[in-house]
Amino acid sequence: VWRLPARSSEVPVHPPGTADKDANCLGARLDRAIDEFLRGRPGLECAPELADELRAVATGPGKRLRATFAWYGWHAAGGPLDGPDADAMVRALVGVELLHCCALVHDDVMDRSRTRRGRSTCHVGFARRHGAAGWSGDPGRFGDAAAILVGDLALAWADDALVEAGFDAVRLRRGWRPWRAMRTEMTAGQFLDVVAGARREESVAAALRVALLKTATYTVERPLHLGAALADAPPDLIRLLRGFGQHVGLAYQLRDDLLGLYGDPRVTGKPVGDDIREGKRTLLMVLAVERAERTGRPDVASLLRSTFGNADVTHELLVRVKAGLHEVGAVRAVEQRVAALTARGLRILRRAAMPEAARAELARLAIQAAERHR
Amino acid sequence: VWRLPARSSEVPVHPPGTADKDANCLGARLDRAIDEFLRGRPGLECAPELADELRAVATGPGKRLRATFAWYGWHAAGGPLDGPDADAMVRALVGVELLHCCALVHDDVMDRSRTRRGRSTCHVGFARRHGAAGWSGDPGRFGDAAAILVGDLALAWADDALVEAGFDAVRLRRGWRPWRAMRTEMTAGQFLDVVAGARREESVAAALRVALLKTATYTVERPLHLGAALADAPPDLIRLLRGFGQHVGLAYQLRDDLLGLYGDPRVTGKPVGDDIREGKRTLLMVLAVERAERTGRPDVASLLRSTFGNADVTHELLVRVKAGLHEVGAVRAVEQRVAALTARGLRILRRAAMPEAARAELARLAIQAAERHR
Numbered sequence: 139v140w141r142l143p144a145r146s147s148e149v150p151v152h153p154p155g156t157a158d159k160d161a162n163c164l165g166a167r168l169d170r171a172i173d174e175f176l177r178g179r180p181g182l183e184c185a186p187e188l189a190d191e192l193r194a195v196a197t198g199p200g201k202r203l204r205a206t207f208a209w210y211g212w213h214a215a216g217g218p219l220d221g222p223d224a225d226a227m228v229r230a231l232v233g234v235e236l237l238h239c240c241a242l243v244h245d246d247v248m249d250r251s252r253t254r255r256g257r258s259t260c261h262v263g264f265a266r267r268h269g270a271a272g273w274s275g276d277p278g279r280f281g282d283a284a285a286i287l288v289g290d291l292a293l294a295w296a297d298d299a300l301v302e303a304g305f306d307a308v309r310l311r312r313g314w315r316p317w318r319a320m321r322t323e324m325t326a327g328q329f330l331d332v333v334a335g336a337r338r339e340e341s342v343a344a345a346l347r348v349a350l351l352k353t354a355t356y357t358v359e360r361p362l363h364l365g366a367a368l369a370d371a372p373p374d375l376i377r378l379l380r381g382f383g384q385h386v387g388l389a390y391q392l393r394d395d396l397l398g399l400y401g402d403p404r405v406t407g408k409p410v411g412d413d414i415r416e417g418k419r420t421l422l423m424v425l426a427v428e429r430a431e432r433t434g435r436p437d438v439a440s441l442l443r444s445t446f447g448n449a450d451v452t453h454e455l456l457v458r459v460k461a462g463l464h465e466v467g468a469v470r471a472v473e474q475r476v477a478a479l480t481a482r483g484l485r486i487l488r489r490a491a492m493p494e495a496a497r498a499e500l501a502r503l504a505i506q507a508a509e510r511h512r
Numbered sequence: 513v514w515r516l517p518a519r520s521s522e523v524p525v526h527p528p529g530t531a532d533k534d535a536n537c538l539g540a541r542l543d544r545a546i547d548e549f550l551r552g553r554p555g556l557e558c559a560p561e562l563a564d565e566l567r568a569v570a571t572g573p574g575k576r577l578r579a580t581f582a583w584y585g586w587h588a589a590g591g592p593l594d595g596p597d598a599d600a601m602v603r604a605l606v607g608v609e610l611l612h613c614c615a616l617v618h619d620d621v622m623d624r625s626r627t628r629r630g631r632s633t634c635h636v637g638f639a640r641r642h643g644a645a646g647w648s649g650d651p652g653r654f655g656d657a658a659a660i661l662v663g664d665l666a667l668a669w670a671d672d673a674l675v676e677a678g679f680d681a682v683r684l685r686r687g688w689r690p691w692r693a694m695r696t697e698m699t700a701g702q703f704l705d706v707v708a709g710a711r712r713e714e715s716v717a718a719a720l721r722v723a724l725l726k727t728a729t730y731t732v733e734r735p736l737h738l739g740a741a742l743a744d745a746p747p748d749l750i751r752l753l754r755g756f757g758q759h760v761g762l763a764y765q766l767r768d769d770l771l772g773l774y775g776d777p778r779v780t781g782k783p784v785g786d787d788i789r790e791g792k793r794t795l796l797m798v799l800a801v802e803r804a805e806r807t808g809r810p811d812v813a814s815l816l817r818s819t820f821g822n823a824d825v826t827h828e829l830l831v832r833v834k835a836g837l838h839e840v841g842a843v844r845a846v847e848q849r850v851a852a853l854t855a856r857g858l859r860i861l862r863r864a865a866m867p868e869a870a871r872a873e874l875a876r877l878a879i880q881a882a883e884r885h886r
Contacts, residue, residue: 181696185703248657273710283622283706286660287699294695297671301688307681314675321668322555325661329559332657336647
């Protein structure tokens with residue numbers, strides 16, 4: 139079992155951020171590729187609402203994090219950034235983004251989330267249209283059904299994007315292994331997340347397992363693995379990239395936990411305290427409960443327990459929760475873990491043989507994941 | 513736009529049914545292949561409930577209709593029934609079955625169906641386990657979440673099964689076109705179905721569109737197309753097989769509509785009147801409403817309208833609905849259409865150049881689809 143590293147005060151240093159240009163360039167290429175892919179899909183003429191919604195989700199203001207990690211995994215393994223192979227890779231990244239659209243849309247149904255990236259979630263939007271049209275039946279059920287179908291479409295089309303990207307059979311077979319793992323782990327991670335909520339799970343091990351599957355693996359490690367495998371990376375490089383990805387991915391999730399409570403909702407696009415309303419056993423929260431009990435603050439522990447899953451939690455209660463997390467030292471501890479994980483990831487990164495430009499980009503992404511505000 | 517053919521009294525004749533052996537043989541091979549595929553899937557050790565549920569759905573007492581049509585589409589195009597290529601094809605059929613598992617599990621969530629193939633539906637089963645375990649939160653929401661994830665897993669693994677079946681790149685590319693269409697059309701068909709219910713759609717054209725997408729195309733035409741394409745069929749054969757499939761598939765759906773009301777629930781595995789409870793605008797029902805109005809039976813028309821979507825419809829009311837459908841001649845008309853569609857399909861089948869054994873099997877399947885009791 140992989141474990142959280144011990145705390146450390148080591149603080150990562152910003153690498154030279156000269157490659158911003160490349161990242162921007164990837165964003166524009168990816169947007170074009172998503173647009174081209176969605177334009178070229180027959181079979182939905184009779185249900186354009188599904189395709190329109192998927193387009194809105196896929197081209198919305200996301201961070202394209204998974205595609206970016208896959209792109210630099212490819213680059214790290216010597217994959218070209220221009221030319222026909224690079225174009226195939228960008229088309230494969232459309233698959234990575236569409237897969238994530240499925241995850242977002244379906245997770246939002248399961249979690250009953252109402253806002254995502256500053257926009258109504260898919261099921262809420264369809265429910266609203268049902269209500270506005272005065273259709274029969276329950277708008278909520280209609281919204282859920284439509285969102286389930288948008289997610290299914292995204293998942294099926296994600297595979298199409300990879301299969302049709304233009305790789306030869308050997309490359310495709312190499313890439314399919316991490317791709318297959320990524321989709322299975324995405325599903326397993328979300329299931330464990332839902333189960334943890336239902337069981338009022340409080341163990342750090344369970345929260346860690348969810349964070350590892352849903353974020354460390356699905357968001358960072360597997361995209362890096364996919365990109366590297368498609369570029370025919372040697373096993374050693376894949377191993378180091380995956381190790382780097384696990385550390386950075388876990389740091390990303392811990393930062394996410396913090397942003398969910400302390401972030402600016404105008405910047406994050408999510409209301410403060412959504413994890414609490416949904417009863418999510420985030421690592422931040424289970425670490426805080428554990429700390430509260432260990433440091434003789436049962437009042438904070440029971441405050442946290444009583445707010446889990448409280449859909450109508452008040453602003454005042456959230457303020458008390460936030461203060462409680464500070465008082466038991468949970469915020470500081472998690473900040474330290476984020477820094478330690480990032481440092482450890484960067485150390486692994488330094489050991490891997492790769493073009494220096496790719497290393498600088500990956501370092502930049504790692505630090506961005508840890509220090510971001512959205 | 514493809515239209516329902518004019519009524520005809522032509523009744524199809526049973527072809528020699530000597531090939532039952534082959535079909536049984538396919539069933540056993542497919543079961544083994546499903547089992548092998550599911551055994552060989554890593555990544556779900558931490559969420560075995562998902563894999564167990566998918567196994568139960570995939571290996572349950574289904575008709576394997578889509579896989580069977582794909583298999584004989586393959587055979588019609590000269591694909592071997594034994595040897596390594598045939599084995600690859602059987603592994604691809606696992607994908608066809610898994611895709612259908614996704615459709616079943618997700619449709620059941622959307623339709624709130626409680627029983628399927630004589631067993632609790634996936635979301636109902638998970639909700640019950642949630643309740644029995646005394647977990648927190650709403651059991652229904654938990655059941656839905658788990659079922660969405662089981663369906664996602666089935667969809668992702670369906671693609672894995674096709675990609676990993678063992679076809680070379682050229683064959684895989686040929687097969688991917690109908691496969692891609694099949695998945696998109698499946699989603700579009702279910703969306704139109706849900707929308708038709710919400711809009712209280714009564715037009716025959718809308719009901720026909722749903723039946724064409726959900727059943728004629730997804731269940732018969734595309735599986736035939738997939739099998740034929742994987743066996744490198746010439747365009748003419750593909751065209752005729754698809755035409756055959758559309759007619760047979762529509763007949764299948766009309767039979768399904770009838771069985772839903774007049775079938776034996778112990779044989780069909782579904783309670784009588786589920787379509788009515790769910791407010792489904794089946795072809796049978798919209799044809800009946802149209803007929804009732806045209807033949808001066810507004811009482812029957814309003815009886816039908818008032819029962820659509822009545823989740824608590826009584827046995828007595830169902831008996832009245834069933835009698836009403838007979839009285840306005842809807843049952844007889846639909847039976848005639850089933851026979852006419854089957855006859856037309858069989859005529860198309862006779863025009864296609866293919867091994868006689870494949871033709872006999874396809875004819876047998878067409879007649880079984882039209883005359884089945886479950």
